[in-house]
Amino acid sequence: MRIGVLTSGGDCPGLNAVIRSIVHRAVADHGDEVVGFHDGWRGLLEADYRKLDLDAVGGILALGGTILGSSRVRPEHLRDGVERARGHVADLGLDAIIPIGGEGTLKAARLLSDAGLPIVGVPKTIDNDIASTDVTFGFDTAVGVATEALDRLKTTAESHQRVLIVEVMGRHTGWIALHSGMAAGAHAIVVPERPFDIGELAELVGRRFQAGKRFAIVVVAEGAKPREGSMEFDIGGKDVYGHERFAGVARQLSLELEERLGKEARPVILGHVQRGGTPTAYDRVLATRFGWHAVEAAHRGDFGMMTALRGTQIVLTSLAEAVEHLKTVPMERYAEAECVL
Amino acid sequence: MRIGVLTSGGDCPGLNAVIRSIVHRAVADHGDEVVGFHDGWRGLLEADYRKLDLDAVGGILALGGTILGSSRVRPEHLRDGVERARGHVADLGLDAIIPIGGEGTLKAARLLSDAGLPIVGVPKTIDNDIASTDVTFGFDTAVGVATEALDRLKTTAESHQRVLIVEVMGRHTGWIALHSGMAAGAHAIVVPERPFDIGELAELVGRRFQAGKRFAIVVVAEGAKPREGSMEFDIGGKDVYGHERFAGVARQLSLELEERLGKEARPVILGHVQRGGTPTAYDRVLATRFGWHAVEAAHRGDFGMMTALRGTQIVLTSLAEAVEHLKTVPMERYAEAECVL
Amino acid sequence: MRIGVLTSGGDCPGLNAVIRSIVHRAVADHGDEVVGFHDGWRGLLEADYRKLDLDAVGGILALGGTILGSSRVRPEHLRDGVERARGHVADLGLDAIIPIGGEGTLKAARLLSDAGLPIVGVPKTIDNDIASTDVTFGFDTAVGVATEALDRLKTTAESHQRVLIVEVMGRHTGWIALHSGMAAGAHAIVVPERPFDIGELAELVGRRFQAGKRFAIVVVAEGAKPREGSMEFDIGGKDVYGHERFAGVARQLSLELEERLGKEARPVILGHVQRGGTPTAYDRVLATRFGWHAVEAAHRGDFGMMTALRGTQIVLTSLAEAVEHLKTVPMERYAEAECVL
Amino acid sequence: MRIGVLTSGGDCPGLNAVIRSIVHRAVADHGDEVVGFHDGWRGLLEADYRKLDLDAVGGILALGGTILGSSRVRPEHLRDGVERARGHVADLGLDAIIPIGGEGTLKAARLLSDAGLPIVGVPKTIDNDIASTDVTFGFDTAVGVATEALDRLKTTAESHQRVLIVEVMGRHTGWIALHSGMAAGAHAIVVPERPFDIGELAELVGRRFQAGKRFAIVVVAEGAKPREGSMEFDIGGKDVYGHERFAGVARQLSLELEERLGKEARPVILGHVQRGGTPTAYDRVLATRFGWHAVEAAHRGDFGMMTALRGTQIVLTSLAEAVEHLKTVPMERYAEAECVL
Known part of the structure; x- marks a missing residue:
C-alpha cells in the first residue's frame, strides 16, 4: 500500500508522534510505503513531498512541531484544486491519504473525500473542540x-x-x-x-x-x-x-x-x-494510537472516516459528522468547577 | 449533612485534590460539615479525626501525599471493627462516609456498605487496574x-x-x-x-x-x-x-x-x-471531579456506590462490581504498542 | 539571640528557602529565637510580627512566594520611621534584623544600619543586577x-x-x-x-x-x-x-x-x-546558604553587611557597596551569545 | 583554522551544547572548518570523523547525549596510539583538537598535549569533582x-x-x-x-x-x-x-x-x-560558554589548557593542574547542610 500524510493548521504537540506512528505501523508492520507532503495541503496541491522511511521518523516522538511543515490554505483554493490533487494522487499511486489537522483541515478532508479520494482523517486541536472525539491530542499539553x-x-x-x-x-x-x-x-x-x-x-x-x-x-x-x-x-x-x-x-x-x-x-x-513543544505522555500515547488506527482504517478501506477516542477505545467516525458542530463546554461540566462565574 | 472522609492505602498523586474538592463542594456549596479521619480506616475505628473547613484545605490542590495520613489495615481487623465503626458513625452523626482508596480499600468499603453504613467510594490507584472506571487519578502522573x-x-x-x-x-x-x-x-x-x-x-x-x-x-x-x-x-x-x-x-x-x-x-x-509528588493537571481535574460527584451522590443518597470515569462523564458504579476483577491490559491494546514482545 | 526577619519587594523564588534556613540555623543549632515581620518593612514599623519556630517553616523550602508577605514601602516613609523601628527593636529585644530584598530593600537596610540598627541583609532579585554578588537566588528559576x-x-x-x-x-x-x-x-x-x-x-x-x-x-x-x-x-x-x-x-x-x-x-x-512558583534546585541551595551565613554573621556581630556569592563561597560585603551601582551585562559577555544584535 | 572535536566518557547533559557552540563560533564567526571524531578517542585513533557545519548542529542545543558518540578508551591503548593520532592530525591538517570529557579524558588530553599536539580541553562531569573549575556542566541537571x-x-x-x-x-x-x-x-x-x-x-x-x-x-x-x-x-x-x-x-x-x-x-x-536528557538552562549556558572560549583559546594558540569557570568568568587553566586531584566537598560546606551526619 502507498500512503500519503500531511499536517495542516496551527502547531499542536503530538503531530510528530502521529507521523511517526503512521510510518512505524505502515512501513515496519505492513510493508507499506509512506510519503509526507510538505506544508499541509499545499504539498498535496503542488506534489511537493518526500519519502518517509523508519529513519526519517527517528527521534521525533517527543519533538514539538511537525517535520512536514504546515500551512493554512483557503477553502476556495482547495476547492479549485480537487482535480489537481486527484491527479497527483493517481500519479503517485497513493492508496490512502491521512491528513492530520483541525476543523478546517477536516472540512477540506471531507471535500476531497466527497470527491472520491481515499481519506482517513486524524483530528488535531489543542482547543479540544471537535465533537466526535472525547479528546484530541495537544489539549493535555x-x-x-x-x-x-x-x-x-x-x-x-x-x-x-x-x-x-x-x-x-x-x-x-x-x-x-x-x-x-x-x-x-x-x-x-x-x-x-x-x-x-x-x-x-x-x-x-x-x-x-x-x-x-x-x-x-x-x-x-x-x-x-x-x-x-x-x-x-x-x-x-x-x-x-x-x-x-x-x-x-x-x-x-x-x-x-x-x-x-x-x-x-x-x-x-x-x-x-x-x-508548542514536547507533548505530555498522555498526548504522545493518544497521537500514537490515532496514527496506528488510521493506518488500520486505510488497510480496511474505511475511507471518509476520522479516528476518535471514545472512553478508552479508538473508533472511527465519519468525517461528515466530525465537523458538523463544535464541542462546547456543557453547563453541567462548567458547574463542577466550583468557581464558575 | 455531615460527611466523613478518609484516605487509605499507598501514596497516590491527587489524594489531596479529592479531599479539597469534597470540602469545597460540601461546605461552600451545600453548607455541610466535613470531618477527616486520620490514617485511613484506623481513624474511623478509633474515632481519630479532625474537622475540615475551607481553610484546612487551602493550598493542598497541587500537593502530593494526603493531609489525612494513610495506613494499611488488615481485612480481618476491619471485619472485627464493623460494630465499632458503626458506633463512631452514629456518635459523630455522620450521614455519609467517603473512603478514598484502592482495591483493598474499596473491598473494605463494600464490607461496611453491606453492613449498612452510608458509603460512597472514590477509587484510587496509580496502577489503573480498577475495572469499572476508564482511568483512576494518579495514573497519569x-x-x-x-x-x-x-x-x-x-x-x-x-x-x-x-x-x-x-x-x-x-x-x-x-x-x-x-x-x-x-x-x-x-x-x-x-x-x-x-x-x-x-x-x-x-x-x-x-x-x-x-x-x-x-x-x-x-x-x-x-x-x-x-x-x-x-x-x-x-x-x-x-x-x-x-x-x-x-x-x-x-x-x-x-x-x-x-x-x-x-x-x-x-x-x-x-x-x-x-x-508521589505534585499531580499532573489531568489527575487534578479527575480527582476534583471525583470529589465533587461523591458529595453529590451522598446528597442523593446513592450509597454503596463508587465514582467512575466513563468517556468524559463521571458516573456511579456499584462497589460490588468495582472490585470483582482487575482491569488488565487487553492484548489488542498491547498490540498497538508496536514494540510488543 | 533574638533575630527578626522580613521579606520585602516583588516575588522571587527562594524567599521561603531563606526564611526556613534562618530559622533552622538560628533555632535548631544556636538555640535562638526568631520572629518574622509581616509584609516587609511595614511589619517592622508597626510591630506586626509572629514567632517563627521549626514547625512554622515546615514544608516551605520548595514553596514559591513568602510566608511572611511582602510590600513596597516608600523610602520617605521608612526614613520617617527609623525611630519607630528602633523602638520596636528595643521592645522586642532583637539582637539582629535580617531583611531579604532587592535594591530598594537593601537601600532601606543601609539607612537603618547607618542609624545604628543591627542589620544583616540578604540580596534578592530575579534580575541578577545587584553588583556585589555573582548571582542572586530567583534568577536561575x-x-x-x-x-x-x-x-x-x-x-x-x-x-x-x-x-x-x-x-x-x-x-x-x-x-x-x-x-x-x-x-x-x-x-x-x-x-x-x-x-x-x-x-x-x-x-x-x-x-x-x-x-x-x-x-x-x-x-x-x-x-x-x-x-x-x-x-x-x-x-x-x-x-x-x-x-x-x-x-x-x-x-x-x-x-x-x-x-x-x-x-x-x-x-x-x-x-x-x-x-513565581517553585525555585530550582540551584536557587534553593543558594537561598539556603544565604540564610545560614546571615545567621552566622549576626552571631559574629558583622552588621551593616550583606551575604554574597563569590565563586563557590558565601562572603559578606558591605551594604554601602552593594547598592552603589547596578550590575549590568558587560559587552564582552554579551558578545559570547553569538547572536547578539 | 581547522579544528577537531570529540566527546569521551559517560553521558552528560550539555555535550551537544558544547559541540554546537564550537561549530557556531568557529564556522560562523571565524570561518574555520570543524570535524567531529566519532566515539571519542577511538575516532581520533582510527581517523573516523565527519565534517561539522552549521546544519550539522541544528536543533541539538537542548538535546541530551552527544551526536558524536562516546566511548571509554584504556589509557595504555591511547599511549600506544600517540603517534597514530599525530599522523591523523597532520593528515587532516588540524590546527587544534578540543576533547570534551571528564578526568580520564583530560588525563589523556594532557598526554597528547605533552606529546606536542595542539589541545584545548573542555571539562565534563556530572559529579562536579574537577578541581580547577568552580562548576562543570551536567552537574546542575x-x-x-x-x-x-x-x-x-x-x-x-x-x-x-x-x-x-x-x-x-x-x-x-x-x-x-x-x-x-x-x-x-x-x-x-x-x-x-x-x-x-x-x-x-x-x-x-x-x-x-x-x-x-x-x-x-x-x-x-x-x-x-x-x-x-x-x-x-x-x-x-x-x-x-x-x-x-x-x-x-x-x-x-x-x-x-x-x-x-x-x-x-x-x-x-x-x-x-x-x-541523561535535556540540560537545564544553567548547563546550556555554561556549556555554550566553554565551547566559545575553547575556540578563542585555539585561535590564540593557548594549548595545553582547559576552560574553567571562576566566579562569573570563563578562564583557562593548565591541563596539568586540572587533573592533579579531585575536588571534594570541604567539611565547612558540608556543615552548611544543617542535616549533616
Whole structure:
C-alpha cells in the first residue's frame, strides 16, 4: 500500500508522534510505503513531498512541531484544486491519504473525500473542540502548560496582593480555561460558552477579599465576551496599518476589575507557549494510537472516516459528522468547577 | 449533612485534590460539615479525626501525599471493627462516609456498605487496574514521571551503547509499562498480562542491533514474569532475616540479555518516584471531579456506590462490581504498542 | 539571640528557602529565637510580627512566594520611621534584623544600619543586577522558566513560519534575556545595556530567512530601547484613566519587523510567570546558604553587611557597596551569545 | 583554522551544547572548518570523523547525549596510539583538537598535549569533582533531576511513614548528594568524603521520629562508606559469572536503619536518570560558554589548557593542574547542610 500524510493548521504537540506512528505501523508492520507532503495541503496541491522511511521518523516522538511543515490554505483554493490533487494522487499511486489537522483541515478532508479520494482523517486541536472525539491530542499539553503557569502565578499574586487575570487559548470554547482553571484552583473561570456579567464577576472576586484573602486568580478564555450591556467591550479589529488592535479580554477585564474592586489587577496572556513543544505522555500515547488506527482504517478501506477516542477505545467516525458542530463546554461540566462565574 | 472522609492505602498523586474538592463542594456549596479521619480506616475505628473547613484545605490542590495520613489495615481487623465503626458513625452523626482508596480499600468499603453504613467510594490507584472506571487519578502522573525518566535514559543508553531495562510499577497489570513505553518509544514492553519468552525478547532487541542501532530501551512492569521454562527466575521471598530478597525482574532480565546479546545491559528501577509528588493537571481535574460527584451522590443518597470515569462523564458504579476483577491490559491494546514482545 | 526577619519587594523564588534556613540555623543549632515581620518593612514599623519556630517553616523550602508577605514601602516613609523601628527593636529585644530584598530593600537596610540598627541583609532579585554578588537566588528559576517557554515557542514559530519576539523581565539589565536567549538558542538577543538599531536587527533576522530558515526567535528584555533616531518608540506613560499604556517593546518590535521583513511577526510577553512558583534546585541551595551565613554573621556581630556569592563561597560585603551601582551585562559577555544584535 | 572535536566518557547533559557552540563560533564567526571524531578517542585513533557545519548542529542545543558518540578508551591503548593520532592530525591538517570529557579524558588530553599536539580541553562531569573549575556542566541537571525525585519521594515517605534512603551519583565525591539533599531538605546527607558512623546516623534519624515526625529522607552518595568498624559492609565485587554483586550502600543502609530504628526503611536508587536528557538552562549556558572560549583559546594558540569557570568568568587553566586531584566537598560546606551526619 502507498500512503500519503500531511499536517495542516496551527502547531499542536503530538503531530510528530502521529507521523511517526503512521510510518512505524505502515512501513515496519505492513510493508507499506509512506510519503509526507510538505506544508499541509499545499504539498498535496503542488506534489511537493518526500519519502518517509523508519529513519526519517527517528527521534521525533517527543519533538514539538511537525517535520512536514504546515500551512493554512483557503477553502476556495482547495476547492479549485480537487482535480489537481486527484491527479497527483493517481500519479503517485497513493492508496490512502491521512491528513492530520483541525476543523478546517477536516472540512477540506471531507471535500476531497466527497470527491472520491481515499481519506482517513486524524483530528488535531489543542482547543479540544471537535465533537466526535472525547479528546484530541495537544489539549493535555496545553492544559499542562497553562496549569504550570497558573501554579507559578499564584505565589506572585499572593506576594503582590493582586488580582491576576490569566488569558488562555480558546476562541470558541472554554476547555483549556476550564481544565487549567480547575487544575490550578482558579477563583473564577470565564468561558466563551457563557457570556460573563462583569458585575457578577467583580462580586465573586470581591467576596474572596471580604473573606480575608489577599489575592485572586481569574482564568479567562481568549474568546470570552461580556453579556450584552454588561460592560463596554472592544471586540477588536484592524487598525489603519492593518494590525490587529484588539485589546484582549484579559486586559479589559483587569482594568474593569481594578476599578470595581479597588485592588491592583494585572493581565497575563499566556499565548503561543500553550501550543508548542514536547507533548505530555498522555498526548504522545493518544497521537500514537490515532496514527496506528488510521493506518488500520486505510488497510480496511474505511475511507471518509476520522479516528476518535471514545472512553478508552479508538473508533472511527465519519468525517461528515466530525465537523458538523463544535464541542462546547456543557453547563453541567462548567458547574463542577466550583468557581464558575 | 455531615460527611466523613478518609484516605487509605499507598501514596497516590491527587489524594489531596479529592479531599479539597469534597470540602469545597460540601461546605461552600451545600453548607455541610466535613470531618477527616486520620490514617485511613484506623481513624474511623478509633474515632481519630479532625474537622475540615475551607481553610484546612487551602493550598493542598497541587500537593502530593494526603493531609489525612494513610495506613494499611488488615481485612480481618476491619471485619472485627464493623460494630465499632458503626458506633463512631452514629456518635459523630455522620450521614455519609467517603473512603478514598484502592482495591483493598474499596473491598473494605463494600464490607461496611453491606453492613449498612452510608458509603460512597472514590477509587484510587496509580496502577489503573480498577475495572469499572476508564482511568483512576494518579495514573497519569505515574506515567508522566516514568516517561520523563525514559526520555532521559534514552540519551544515556545511546551514549553508552547499552541496553537499559527499566522497571516501572505494576504488580498485576502493565498499564504504566504500556503507556510510558509507548510515550517514550521503548523498543520492547513487557507486561504481567503476557509472560515473556526470554528468547523472543532477546531476538526482538537483537534485531535492533543488527539493523545498526546502538542502544535499546526495554520497559518492564515489576510484576512481569517469564513464560514457564523460558528462563530460570527468582520469584522472590524472604531471606533468613525476613528481608525481601527478590532480585527484581529488571535485574534478572539485564543479566540474561547481556549474556544472550553480548551487549552491556543495565537495570534501572524507578521505584517510589512514580507514586508521589505534585499531580499532573489531568489527575487534578479527575480527582476534583471525583470529589465533587461523591458529595453529590451522598446528597442523593446513592450509597454503596463508587465514582467512575466513563468517556468524559463521571458516573456511579456499584462497589460490588468495582472490585470483582482487575482491569488488565487487553492484548489488542498491547498490540498497538508496536514494540510488543 | 533574638533575630527578626522580613521579606520585602516583588516575588522571587527562594524567599521561603531563606526564611526556613534562618530559622533552622538560628533555632535548631544556636538555640535562638526568631520572629518574622509581616509584609516587609511595614511589619517592622508597626510591630506586626509572629514567632517563627521549626514547625512554622515546615514544608516551605520548595514553596514559591513568602510566608511572611511582602510590600513596597516608600523610602520617605521608612526614613520617617527609623525611630519607630528602633523602638520596636528595643521592645522586642532583637539582637539582629535580617531583611531579604532587592535594591530598594537593601537601600532601606543601609539607612537603618547607618542609624545604628543591627542589620544583616540578604540580596534578592530575579534580575541578577545587584553588583556585589555573582548571582542572586530567583534568577536561575526565572531563566529556567523563560528557557522552557522559548523551547516551546521554537516549534510553534517553525510550524507557523513566523518571527516571535519574546519579551522577558529586565527593566534595567539584560541578564535574563542573555541567559535564556543563550540557553534556548535565540537568533537575536536585545538588552537594555545596548540600545538597538532596528535596521541592524531586521538585517540580522533577515539574513536567517535568506539562508533558507523559516522562522526566528528574538528575545528582548522589557527595558530594551532603540538607539536614538533608530525608530519611533512609545516610551510609555499613563492614559487619562491613569492606566499604564506603554505598548511594550516586544509589541513595537514585532510591528516594525513585520513591515521590514515582510514576514509574520508576533509578540509574546512572558510576564509574571518568571517570578513565581517553585525555585530550582540551584536557587534553593543558594537561598539556603544565604540564610545560614546571615545567621552566622549576626552571631559574629558583622552588621551593616550583606551575604554574597563569590565563586563557590558565601562572603559578606558591605551594604554601602552593594547598592552603589547596578550590575549590568558587560559587552564582552554579551558578545559570547553569538547572536547578539 | 581547522579544528577537531570529540566527546569521551559517560553521558552528560550539555555535550551537544558544547559541540554546537564550537561549530557556531568557529564556522560562523571565524570561518574555520570543524570535524567531529566519532566515539571519542577511538575516532581520533582510527581517523573516523565527519565534517561539522552549521546544519550539522541544528536543533541539538537542548538535546541530551552527544551526536558524536562516546566511548571509554584504556589509557595504555591511547599511549600506544600517540603517534597514530599525530599522523591523523597532520593528515587532516588540524590546527587544534578540543576533547570534551571528564578526568580520564583530560588525563589523556594532557598526554597528547605533552606529546606536542595542539589541545584545548573542555571539562565534563556530572559529579562536579574537577578541581580547577568552580562548576562543570551536567552537574546542575543531575542535581535538578535528583531534587525533583526527592520532592516526589517526600510525600510518599510521609504517607507510608517510612525512612527512604535515596542513593544518588557520586563515587568519589558527595556534590550531588550535598546539593540535592540541601535543595530538597533531606534529613541526613551521607557523602564519601566523611565515612559515616551507622550509630550516629541512626540517632540523627531517630531523633526526628522522637520529635513526632513520621518519616525521614536520607540522601546518600553511591560512594559513601561506613567508618571502619561502624557496620559490616559489602564493598562489592564480581560474582562467579563476572557480574557486579555489590548490594549498594542505600540497600545496606536501609536494612541497618530498619533494624536499629524499628521503622520501615526502603532504598531508592536513582541511577542513570541523573546523567541523561535535556540540560537545564544553567548547563546550556555554561556549556555554550566553554565551547566559545575553547575556540578563542585555539585561535590564540593557548594549548595545553582547559576552560574553567571562576566566579562569573570563563578562564583557562593548565591541563596539568586540572587533573592533579579531585575536588571534594570541604567539611565547612558540608556543615552548611544543617542535616549533616
